[in-house]
Amino acid sequence: MPGNIVTFTSPSGGTGLSTLAAMLAWSLSSMDLRCALVDADVDGGGLDVLLGIEDEPGLTMQELHAPLGSLDGDALNLELPVWEHVRVLAFAPWRGEAPDPWEVQAAVHALAGANRVVLVDAGRGRSLAEAPDLVSGMHLVGVELSVLGLARAKAHLARLRREGAGPPLAVGFETRGAPRGAGIVALAEAADYLGITVLGPIKADARLCGGILEGLGIESIPRRNRKTVEGIAVRIARQAGCDPDDEGGP
Template sequence: MNSNTTPRVARRITSPAVAPPGIPLPTDDAPIPAYRYYTPPPRPLASCERQRSGEAPALALTTDTSFHNIVTMTSGHGGVGLSVMASMLAWTLARREHSCALIDADFVAGCLDLLLGVEREPGLRFSQVDAPLGRIEGDAMNHELMMWEGVRVLPYDPWSARQPDWWEVQAAIRALAETNDVVIVDAGQGGLIETVPDLRSGMQVIA
Protein backbone atom coordinates (compact mmCIF):
# COMPACT_ATOMS: atom_id res chain seq x y z
CA MET A 1 0.00 0.00 0.00
CA ASN A 2 1.44 3.28 -1.09
CA SER A 3 1.04 5.96 1.55
CA ASN A 4 2.31 8.62 -0.74
CA THR A 5 -1.01 8.99 -2.48
CA THR A 6 -2.45 12.38 -3.03
CA PRO A 7 -6.15 13.01 -2.76
CA ARG A 8 -7.89 13.06 -6.06
CA VAL A 9 -9.53 16.31 -6.99
CA ALA A 10 -12.56 16.01 -9.11
CA ARG A 11 -12.23 18.17 -12.18
CA ARG A 12 -15.37 20.08 -13.05
CA ILE A 13 -15.81 20.44 -16.76
CA THR A 14 -17.82 23.50 -17.57
CA SER A 15 -19.19 24.39 -20.93
CA PRO A 16 -18.60 27.86 -22.29
CA ALA A 17 -21.14 30.38 -21.11
CA VAL A 18 -23.90 31.09 -23.57
CA ALA A 19 -26.12 34.12 -23.21
CA PRO A 20 -29.49 34.62 -24.85
CA PRO A 21 -29.41 36.34 -28.22
CA GLY A 22 -28.87 40.08 -27.98
CA ILE A 23 -27.50 40.02 -24.36
CA PRO A 24 -23.69 40.31 -23.84
CA LEU A 25 -21.78 37.91 -21.61
CA PRO A 26 -21.03 39.27 -18.14
CA THR A 27 -17.41 40.07 -17.26
CA ASP A 28 -15.67 39.05 -14.04
CA ASP A 29 -16.28 42.32 -12.30
CA ALA A 30 -19.88 42.75 -13.53
CA PRO A 31 -22.77 41.33 -11.57
CA ILE A 32 -24.42 38.35 -13.15
CA PRO A 33 -27.90 39.31 -14.33
CA ALA A 34 -30.80 37.07 -13.62
CA TYR A 35 -32.15 35.91 -16.96
CA ARG A 36 -35.85 35.25 -17.43
CA TYR A 37 -36.61 31.90 -18.83
CA TYR A 38 -38.81 31.44 -21.92
CA THR A 39 -42.48 30.93 -21.18
CA PRO A 40 -44.47 29.09 -23.85
CA PRO A 41 -47.64 30.78 -25.15
CA PRO A 42 -50.95 29.70 -23.64
CA ARG A 43 -52.66 26.74 -25.19
CA PRO A 44 -55.51 27.77 -27.50
CA LEU A 45 -58.89 26.87 -26.11
CA ALA A 46 -60.98 24.27 -27.81
CA SER A 47 -64.31 25.30 -29.27
CA CYS A 48 -66.15 23.69 -26.35
CA GLU A 49 -64.05 25.69 -23.84
CA ARG A 50 -64.55 29.11 -25.38
CA GLN A 51 -66.99 31.53 -23.88
CA ARG A 52 -68.92 33.78 -26.22
CA SER A 53 -68.68 37.44 -25.36
CA GLY A 54 -71.86 39.42 -25.07
CA GLU A 55 -70.23 42.59 -26.38
CA ALA A 56 -70.42 43.58 -30.03
CA PRO A 57 -67.12 43.89 -31.93
CA ALA A 58 -65.65 47.34 -32.23
CA LEU A 59 -65.64 47.21 -36.03
CA ALA A 60 -68.88 45.65 -37.18
CA LEU A 61 -69.50 44.88 -40.82
CA THR A 62 -72.25 47.06 -42.23
CA THR A 63 -74.53 45.75 -44.95
CA ASP A 64 -76.99 47.87 -46.86
CA THR A 65 -80.30 46.02 -46.57
CA SER A 66 -82.59 48.90 -47.49
CA PHE A 67 -83.49 47.24 -50.80
CA HIS A 68 -83.23 43.58 -49.88
CA ASN A 69 -86.56 42.83 -51.59
CA ILE A 70 -85.27 43.09 -55.18
CA VAL A 71 -85.04 39.83 -57.15
CA THR A 72 -83.19 40.04 -60.47
CA MET A 73 -83.81 37.21 -62.92
CA THR A 74 -81.45 36.58 -65.84
CA SER A 75 -80.65 33.83 -68.32
CA GLY A 76 -77.66 32.81 -70.38
CA HIS A 77 -79.56 33.13 -73.66
CA GLY A 78 -83.04 33.85 -74.88
CA GLY A 79 -85.85 31.39 -75.28
CA VAL A 80 -85.53 29.58 -71.93
CA GLY A 81 -88.81 30.94 -70.51
CA LEU A 82 -87.32 33.59 -68.23
CA SER A 83 -90.24 36.01 -68.58
CA VAL A 84 -92.72 33.21 -67.89
CA MET A 85 -90.76 32.21 -64.78
CA ALA A 86 -90.63 35.81 -63.52
CA SER A 87 -94.36 36.26 -64.16
CA MET A 88 -95.28 33.04 -62.37
CA LEU A 89 -93.10 33.98 -59.40
CA ALA A 90 -94.84 37.36 -59.15
CA TRP A 91 -98.24 35.72 -59.54
CA THR A 92 -97.47 33.19 -56.78
CA LEU A 93 -96.34 35.92 -54.40
CA ALA A 94 -99.49 37.92 -55.13
CA ARG A 95 -101.61 34.84 -54.38
CA ARG A 96 -99.84 34.67 -51.00
CA GLU A 97 -100.98 38.24 -50.28
CA HIS A 98 -97.64 39.93 -50.92
CA SER A 99 -97.61 43.20 -52.80
CA CYS A 100 -95.45 42.53 -55.84
CA ALA A 101 -94.18 44.59 -58.76
CA LEU A 102 -92.92 43.05 -62.01
CA ILE A 103 -90.44 45.10 -64.06
CA ASP A 104 -89.44 44.37 -67.64
CA ALA A 105 -85.80 45.49 -67.84
CA ASP A 106 -84.94 43.44 -70.93
CA PHE A 107 -84.28 46.30 -73.31
CA VAL A 108 -83.18 43.99 -76.11
CA ALA A 109 -86.13 41.62 -76.51
CA GLY A 110 -88.55 42.58 -73.78
CA CYS A 111 -92.28 42.41 -74.47
CA LEU A 112 -93.68 41.45 -71.09
CA ASP A 113 -97.02 43.16 -71.66
CA LEU A 114 -97.57 41.10 -74.81
CA LEU A 115 -96.78 37.92 -72.90
CA LEU A 116 -99.28 38.81 -70.18
CA GLY A 117 -101.92 40.07 -72.61
CA VAL A 118 -102.07 43.59 -71.17
CA GLU A 119 -100.50 45.46 -74.07
CA ARG A 120 -103.72 47.46 -74.57
CA GLU A 121 -104.20 48.29 -70.91
CA PRO A 122 -103.56 51.89 -69.84
CA GLY A 123 -100.56 52.38 -67.66
CA LEU A 124 -96.99 53.59 -67.38
CA ARG A 125 -94.32 52.21 -69.73
CA PHE A 126 -90.56 52.45 -69.37
CA SER A 127 -90.39 54.93 -72.25
CA GLN A 128 -92.51 57.30 -70.15
CA VAL A 129 -90.36 57.08 -67.01
CA ASP A 130 -88.70 60.41 -66.28
CA ALA A 131 -86.30 60.79 -63.36
CA PRO A 132 -84.01 63.78 -64.05
CA LEU A 133 -82.79 63.82 -60.43
CA GLY A 134 -82.64 60.03 -60.08
CA ARG A 135 -85.68 59.97 -57.79
CA ILE A 136 -89.31 58.88 -58.31
CA GLU A 137 -92.12 58.92 -55.78
CA GLY A 138 -93.03 55.30 -55.07
CA ASP A 139 -96.73 55.73 -54.24
CA ALA A 140 -97.34 57.85 -57.32
CA MET A 141 -95.59 55.33 -59.56
CA ASN A 142 -97.50 52.43 -58.03
CA HIS A 143 -100.75 54.20 -58.88
CA GLU A 144 -99.77 54.63 -62.53
CA LEU A 145 -98.79 51.01 -63.22
CA MET A 146 -101.06 48.53 -64.94
CA MET A 147 -102.36 45.55 -62.99
CA TRP A 148 -102.18 41.89 -63.97
CA GLU A 149 -103.64 39.27 -61.62
CA GLY A 150 -102.90 41.48 -58.62
CA VAL A 151 -99.34 42.26 -59.78
CA ARG A 152 -98.21 45.75 -60.73
CA VAL A 153 -96.39 45.62 -64.06
CA LEU A 154 -93.90 48.10 -65.54
CA PRO A 155 -93.35 46.88 -69.12
CA TYR A 156 -90.89 48.02 -71.74
CA ASP A 157 -92.16 48.98 -75.18
CA PRO A 158 -89.42 48.04 -77.67
CA TRP A 159 -91.24 49.76 -80.52
CA SER A 160 -90.47 53.07 -78.85
CA ALA A 161 -87.23 54.70 -79.93
CA ARG A 162 -86.40 55.85 -76.41
CA GLN A 163 -84.45 53.50 -74.14
CA PRO A 164 -84.28 54.58 -70.49
CA ASP A 165 -80.98 55.58 -68.96
CA TRP A 166 -79.52 53.54 -66.11
CA TRP A 167 -80.38 56.13 -63.44
CA GLU A 168 -84.00 56.09 -64.60
CA VAL A 169 -84.04 52.30 -64.32
CA GLN A 170 -82.55 52.48 -60.84
CA ALA A 171 -84.98 55.20 -59.77
CA ALA A 172 -87.95 53.09 -60.94
CA ILE A 173 -86.65 49.98 -59.15
CA ARG A 174 -86.02 51.88 -55.92
CA ALA A 175 -89.41 53.57 -56.01
CA LEU A 176 -91.21 50.24 -56.37
CA ALA A 177 -88.98 48.56 -53.79
CA GLU A 178 -89.99 51.20 -51.24
CA THR A 179 -93.71 50.60 -51.71
CA ASN A 180 -93.94 46.85 -52.45
CA ASP A 181 -93.00 43.71 -50.56
CA VAL A 182 -91.10 42.20 -53.51
CA VAL A 183 -89.83 43.63 -56.80
CA ILE A 184 -89.06 41.11 -59.54
CA VAL A 185 -86.89 42.38 -62.39
CA ASP A 186 -86.81 40.52 -65.70
CA ALA A 187 -83.30 41.56 -66.80
CA GLY A 188 -83.01 39.30 -69.85
CA GLN A 189 -79.41 38.25 -70.39
CA GLY A 190 -78.17 40.57 -67.65
CA GLY A 191 -76.64 43.37 -69.66
CA LEU A 192 -78.05 45.95 -67.25
CA ILE A 193 -76.65 44.43 -64.03
CA GLU A 194 -73.21 46.03 -64.41
CA THR A 195 -74.65 49.55 -64.65
CA VAL A 196 -77.44 49.47 -62.03
CA PRO A 197 -76.05 49.05 -58.48
CA ASP A 198 -79.34 47.83 -56.98
CA LEU A 199 -79.42 44.87 -59.37
CA ARG A 200 -75.92 43.79 -58.29
CA SER A 201 -76.63 43.98 -54.55
CA GLY A 202 -80.01 42.24 -54.61
CA MET A 203 -80.93 38.60 -54.96
CA GLN A 204 -80.19 37.06 -58.36
CA VAL A 205 -81.83 34.07 -60.03
CA ILE A 206 -80.23 32.61 -63.16
CA ALA A 207 -82.32 30.44 -65.46
Protein backbone atom coordinates in the same frame (compact mmCIF):
# COMPACT_ATOMS: atom_id res chain seq x y z
CA MET B 1 -79.78 48.85 -50.59
CA PRO B 2 -83.29 47.30 -50.59
CA GLY B 3 -83.32 43.58 -49.81
CA ASN B 4 -86.59 42.77 -51.55
CA ILE B 5 -85.42 42.96 -55.17
CA VAL B 6 -84.98 39.80 -57.24
CA THR B 7 -83.11 40.14 -60.53
CA PHE B 8 -83.78 37.48 -63.17
CA THR B 9 -81.13 36.82 -65.81
CA SER B 10 -80.21 34.05 -68.20
CA PRO B 11 -77.33 33.54 -70.63
CA SER B 12 -79.72 32.12 -73.22
CA GLY B 13 -82.74 33.75 -74.78
CA GLY B 14 -85.99 31.85 -75.10
CA THR B 15 -85.60 29.67 -72.02
CA GLY B 16 -88.86 30.87 -70.45
CA LEU B 17 -87.27 33.21 -67.91
CA SER B 18 -89.81 36.01 -68.42
CA THR B 19 -92.67 33.55 -68.09
CA LEU B 20 -91.20 32.19 -64.86
CA ALA B 21 -90.79 35.71 -63.46
CA ALA B 22 -94.45 36.41 -64.23
CA MET B 23 -95.65 33.14 -62.69
CA LEU B 24 -93.61 33.81 -59.55
CA ALA B 25 -95.08 37.32 -59.30
CA TRP B 26 -98.57 35.82 -59.60
CA SER B 27 -97.75 33.23 -56.94
CA LEU B 28 -96.37 35.88 -54.58
CA SER B 29 -99.42 38.10 -55.05
CA SER B 30 -101.64 35.11 -54.22
CA MET B 31 -99.83 35.02 -50.85
CA ASP B 32 -101.13 38.55 -50.23
CA LEU B 33 -97.68 40.04 -50.81
CA ARG B 34 -97.74 43.32 -52.71
CA CYS B 35 -95.58 42.68 -55.75
CA ALA B 36 -94.23 44.58 -58.76
CA LEU B 37 -92.85 43.12 -61.98
CA VAL B 38 -90.31 45.21 -63.93
CA ASP B 39 -89.13 44.67 -67.50
CA ALA B 40 -85.46 45.67 -67.61
CA ASP B 41 -84.62 43.50 -70.61
CA VAL B 42 -83.29 46.33 -72.75
CA ASP B 43 -82.36 43.90 -75.55
CA GLY B 44 -85.84 42.44 -75.83
CA GLY B 45 -88.70 43.78 -73.73
CA GLY B 46 -92.30 42.95 -74.49
CA LEU B 47 -93.35 41.75 -71.05
CA ASP B 48 -96.74 43.44 -71.48
CA VAL B 49 -97.35 41.43 -74.67
CA LEU B 50 -96.33 38.21 -72.94
CA LEU B 51 -98.92 38.95 -70.24
CA GLY B 52 -101.58 40.03 -72.74
CA ILE B 53 -101.92 43.54 -71.26
CA GLU B 54 -100.30 45.63 -73.99
CA ASP B 55 -103.57 47.54 -74.57
CA GLU B 56 -104.14 48.28 -70.89
CA PRO B 57 -103.69 51.94 -69.85
CA GLY B 58 -100.70 52.72 -67.69
CA LEU B 59 -97.10 53.85 -67.63
CA THR B 60 -94.34 52.00 -69.50
CA MET B 61 -90.57 52.21 -69.11
CA GLN B 62 -90.31 54.57 -72.11
CA GLU B 63 -92.47 57.12 -70.34
CA LEU B 64 -90.39 57.31 -67.17
CA HIS B 65 -88.70 60.59 -66.37
CA ALA B 66 -86.27 60.66 -63.48
CA PRO B 67 -83.98 63.65 -64.18
CA LEU B 68 -82.78 63.72 -60.56
CA GLY B 69 -82.40 59.94 -60.38
CA SER B 70 -85.37 59.36 -58.07
CA LEU B 71 -89.09 58.59 -58.27
CA ASP B 72 -91.93 58.31 -55.78
CA GLY B 73 -92.78 54.62 -55.37
CA ASP B 74 -96.37 55.04 -54.20
CA ALA B 75 -97.13 57.42 -57.07
CA LEU B 76 -95.46 55.09 -59.56
CA ASN B 77 -97.49 52.13 -58.26
CA LEU B 78 -100.71 54.01 -59.02
CA GLU B 79 -99.65 54.70 -62.62
CA LEU B 80 -98.84 51.11 -63.57
CA PRO B 81 -101.16 48.59 -65.22
CA VAL B 82 -102.10 45.66 -62.99
CA TRP B 83 -102.04 41.97 -63.94
CA GLU B 84 -103.29 39.42 -61.39
CA HIS B 85 -102.82 42.03 -58.60
CA VAL B 86 -99.22 42.59 -59.75
CA ARG B 87 -98.04 46.07 -60.79
CA VAL B 88 -96.26 45.80 -64.14
CA LEU B 89 -93.66 48.22 -65.54
CA ALA B 90 -93.08 46.95 -69.06
CA PHE B 91 -90.60 47.95 -71.76
CA ALA B 92 -91.95 48.12 -75.33
CA PRO B 93 -88.98 48.79 -77.64
CA TRP B 94 -91.28 49.39 -80.62
CA ARG B 95 -92.70 52.44 -78.82
CA GLY B 96 -89.43 54.27 -78.28
CA GLU B 97 -85.86 54.19 -77.11
CA ALA B 98 -84.59 52.12 -74.20
CA PRO B 99 -84.57 53.93 -70.85
CA ASP B 100 -81.34 55.31 -69.47
CA PRO B 101 -79.72 53.08 -66.82
CA TRP B 102 -80.38 55.58 -64.02
CA GLU B 103 -84.08 55.57 -64.90
CA VAL B 104 -84.20 51.78 -64.53
CA GLN B 105 -82.36 52.12 -61.22
CA ALA B 106 -84.72 54.88 -60.04
CA ALA B 107 -87.83 52.87 -60.95
CA VAL B 108 -86.64 49.66 -59.28
CA HIS B 109 -85.53 51.51 -56.15
CA ALA B 110 -88.82 53.39 -55.89
CA LEU B 111 -90.95 50.26 -56.37
CA ALA B 112 -88.87 48.38 -53.78
CA GLY B 113 -89.94 50.96 -51.23
CA ALA B 114 -93.63 50.64 -52.11
CA ASN B 115 -93.97 46.85 -52.53
CA ARG B 116 -93.09 43.77 -50.53
CA VAL B 117 -91.21 42.14 -53.44
CA VAL B 118 -89.97 43.49 -56.78
CA LEU B 119 -89.14 41.01 -59.56
CA VAL B 120 -86.94 42.40 -62.33
CA ASP B 121 -86.63 40.61 -65.67
CA ALA B 122 -83.18 41.73 -66.82
CA GLY B 123 -82.83 39.35 -69.78
CA ARG B 124 -79.16 38.56 -70.34
CA GLY B 125 -78.16 41.14 -67.74
CA ARG B 126 -76.84 43.98 -69.87
CA SER B 127 -78.56 46.57 -67.65
CA LEU B 128 -76.93 45.37 -64.42
CA ALA B 129 -73.66 47.27 -64.53
CA GLU B 130 -75.21 50.71 -64.08
CA ALA B 131 -78.10 49.76 -61.79
CA PRO B 132 -76.68 49.07 -58.31
CA ASP B 133 -79.94 47.70 -56.87
CA LEU B 134 -80.00 45.02 -59.56
CA VAL B 135 -76.49 43.89 -58.65
CA SER B 136 -76.91 43.97 -54.87
CA GLY B 137 -80.29 42.25 -54.71
CA MET B 138 -81.16 38.57 -54.95
CA HIS B 139 -80.38 36.85 -58.25
CA LEU B 140 -82.31 34.12 -60.01
CA VAL B 141 -80.49 32.66 -63.00
CA GLY B 142 -82.39 30.64 -65.58
CA VAL B 143 -80.33 27.68 -66.77
CA GLU B 144 -81.20 25.65 -69.86
CA LEU B 145 -80.68 21.99 -68.95
CA SER B 146 -78.55 21.11 -71.96
CA VAL B 147 -74.81 20.75 -72.49
CA LEU B 148 -74.64 24.08 -74.34
CA GLY B 149 -76.97 25.77 -71.87
CA LEU B 150 -74.81 24.73 -68.92
CA ALA B 151 -71.62 25.94 -70.61
CA ARG B 152 -73.25 29.31 -71.19
CA ALA B 153 -74.57 29.38 -67.63
CA LYS B 154 -71.10 28.78 -66.18
CA ALA B 155 -69.73 31.81 -68.03
CA HIS B 156 -72.78 33.87 -67.05
CA LEU B 157 -72.38 33.04 -63.35
CA ALA B 158 -68.71 33.99 -63.51
CA ARG B 159 -69.64 37.38 -65.00
CA LEU B 160 -72.21 37.98 -62.26
CA ARG B 161 -69.55 37.27 -59.63
CA ARG B 162 -67.14 39.72 -61.30
CA GLU B 163 -69.84 42.40 -61.20
CA GLY B 164 -70.28 41.88 -57.45
CA ALA B 165 -73.54 39.92 -57.43
CA GLY B 166 -74.24 37.69 -54.46
CA PRO B 167 -74.81 33.93 -54.60
CA PRO B 168 -77.59 33.23 -57.12
CA LEU B 169 -80.61 31.01 -57.01
CA ALA B 170 -80.47 28.84 -60.14
CA VAL B 171 -83.52 27.31 -61.80
CA GLY B 172 -83.26 24.68 -64.51
CA PHE B 173 -85.45 24.75 -67.62
CA GLU B 174 -86.02 21.65 -69.68
CA THR B 175 -85.13 22.19 -73.33
CA ARG B 176 -88.21 22.75 -75.45
CA GLY B 177 -88.56 20.41 -78.41
CA ALA B 178 -86.16 17.76 -77.09
CA PRO B 179 -87.40 14.39 -78.42
CA ARG B 180 -88.62 12.26 -75.50
CA GLY B 181 -86.35 14.03 -73.08
CA ALA B 182 -83.19 13.37 -75.08
CA GLY B 183 -80.42 15.87 -74.40
CA ILE B 184 -81.87 17.11 -71.10
CA VAL B 185 -79.29 17.20 -68.31
CA ALA B 186 -80.46 16.07 -64.86
CA LEU B 187 -80.63 18.65 -62.06
CA ALA B 188 -77.99 16.84 -60.00
CA GLU B 189 -75.54 16.84 -62.92
CA ALA B 190 -76.24 20.51 -63.61
CA ALA B 191 -75.65 21.39 -59.94
CA ASP B 192 -72.40 19.43 -59.89
CA TYR B 193 -71.12 21.17 -63.02
CA LEU B 194 -72.10 24.68 -61.89
CA GLY B 195 -71.17 24.22 -58.24
CA ILE B 196 -74.51 25.55 -56.96
CA THR B 197 -77.94 24.14 -56.21
CA VAL B 198 -80.23 24.09 -59.25
CA LEU B 199 -83.95 24.11 -58.49
CA GLY B 200 -86.65 22.85 -60.81
CA PRO B 201 -87.03 21.66 -63.37
CA ILE B 202 -89.42 23.99 -65.15
CA LYS B 203 -91.05 21.80 -67.78
CA ALA B 204 -92.17 22.98 -71.20
CA ASP B 205 -95.94 23.30 -71.47
CA ALA B 206 -97.49 23.37 -74.94
CA ARG B 207 -100.77 24.93 -73.81
CA LEU B 208 -99.04 27.78 -71.98
CA CYS B 209 -96.71 28.40 -74.92
CA GLY B 210 -99.62 28.38 -77.37
CA GLY B 211 -101.59 30.87 -75.31
CA ILE B 212 -98.65 33.27 -75.18
CA LEU B 213 -98.00 32.95 -78.93
CA GLU B 214 -101.68 33.71 -79.62
CA GLY B 215 -101.52 36.84 -77.47
CA LEU B 216 -103.71 35.43 -74.70
CA GLY B 217 -101.06 35.85 -72.02
CA ILE B 218 -100.58 33.54 -69.07
CA GLU B 219 -104.02 32.27 -68.13
CA SER B 220 -102.86 29.94 -65.36
CA ILE B 221 -99.75 28.39 -63.84
CA PRO B 222 -99.48 24.94 -65.46
CA ARG B 223 -100.20 22.09 -63.08
CA ARG B 224 -96.97 20.34 -64.02
CA ASN B 225 -94.96 23.35 -62.80
CA ARG B 226 -97.23 24.68 -60.04
CA LYS B 227 -95.53 22.98 -57.10
CA THR B 228 -92.07 24.06 -58.29
CA VAL B 229 -93.15 27.66 -58.88
CA GLU B 230 -94.88 27.89 -55.51
CA GLY B 231 -91.83 26.47 -53.74
CA ILE B 232 -89.52 29.02 -55.40
CA ALA B 233 -91.98 31.82 -54.56
CA VAL B 234 -91.97 30.86 -50.87
CA ARG B 235 -88.17 30.81 -50.92
CA ILE B 236 -88.04 34.27 -52.51
CA ALA B 237 -90.55 35.65 -50.00
CA ARG B 238 -88.53 34.39 -47.06
CA GLN B 239 -85.24 35.69 -48.47
CA ALA B 240 -86.93 39.07 -48.94
CA GLY B 241 -87.87 39.08 -45.27
CA CYS B 242 -91.57 38.37 -45.86
CA ASP B 243 -93.59 35.73 -44.08
CA PRO B 244 -95.85 34.27 -46.79
CA ASP B 245 -98.58 33.92 -44.16
CA ASP B 246 -98.49 37.65 -43.28
CA GLU B 247 -101.13 40.00 -44.60
CA GLY B 248 -99.35 42.19 -47.11
CA GLY B 249 -102.22 43.51 -49.18
CA PRO B 250 -102.68 42.90 -52.91
